[in-house]
Amino acid sequence: MTNFIPIFPLxxxxxxxxxxxxxxxxxxxxQLITECSRTGRPFGIPVxxxxxxxxxxxxxxxxxxxxxxxxxxxxxxxxxxxxxxILETVKEIPEKLYSGAIVTYPENITGSGIPGIMGKLIAGIRELHRLLDVQKDFPKPDDQLNSYDVAHHAGLTLEEEYEMLTLLAEVQRQEYLKRHLARVLPVLSAMGTLKERVKLNGHFKNLSSFDLDR
Incomplete structure (x- = not known):
């Protein structure tokens, strides 16, 4: 389906x-929101x-x-x-201050994706939060979450979040998040170890010596 929508780029x-x-x-x-409130029409937020x-x-x-x-x-x-x-941007609309676009809606495969992967992603993101010492709550119970629900919690850059938006199957999105966590978690874990080692510097340490005669 192709149609025209008002847009609010952000x-x-x-x-x-x-x-x-x-x-x-x-x-x-x-003006855009006032009209949407009156008509009930949706609007688009292009990235x-x-x-x-x-x-x-x-x-x-x-x-x-x-x-x-x-x-x-x-x-x-x-x-x-x-x-x-977006197929075409319409910068000027008669009697309107805002712009619009002619758009189409690509098929997007949702669903549960690969069984078991979502649970591993949730656990990985919680480990990420622990390493970063942040507190964030997911918007739904764990058994109802999908990749879209947790993406903003995974520490993706804007470009990475957009790249995930281009993936139009739940399996692909899960794999994307899985690879992201596989990259960042070891780095953060190593940083945490380094942080603890730095804390030890300058303090008395109760360490066993290495016996050269062993």
Missing amino acids: GIVVYPGETLNLHIFEPRYK VINQKVAELGMLVKLTEICKRYTNGEMDIRTEGIEVFR
């Missing part, structure tokens, strides 16, 4: 099912990387206007619906 990656809170302050996006609008983005729906300010600014809550691919 330097973030949004995934299907993700809740995103935004503060709306620019006149063009105040901006290195000051360029990328090919893929996320169609989102407005779920709540949490607060309206006297100057017209708004705090809103949105939810990701599905991945879109």
Whole structure:
């Protein structure tokens, strides 16, 4: 299916099912959100990387206007619906301040992926958090999580998060996260060991000597 959608380019990656809170302050996006609130139409958030609008983005729906300010600014809550691919950007729309795009929606295979892999990914991400000494909660119970739910918790860069957005099968996304964790966890573990060794420097140490006569 191909259609026209208003767009709100941002330097973030949004995934299907993700809740995103935004503060709306620019006149063009105040107009966009006001219209979406009135009509119930969704809008697109294409990813901006290195000051360029990328090919893929996320169609989102407005779920709540949490607060309206006297100057017209708004705090809103949105939810990701599905991945879109931009076919053509429409920079000027008659009587509108915002831009739009003609998009198509590629087939995206969801589901549970490879049995057992998700549990290993969750455990790996929790180990990542332990090594980094951070506290983060997943948005759902463990048995309901998919790759999209945990991607923002895995320490990916913006470019890596976008690369995962381009993967349109759950099995591929799980494998991507698996490889990412396989790269970073050993490095962080080694850094933790180094940190402990640095802490020992300057302190009295109770160590066994090496017997040269052994």
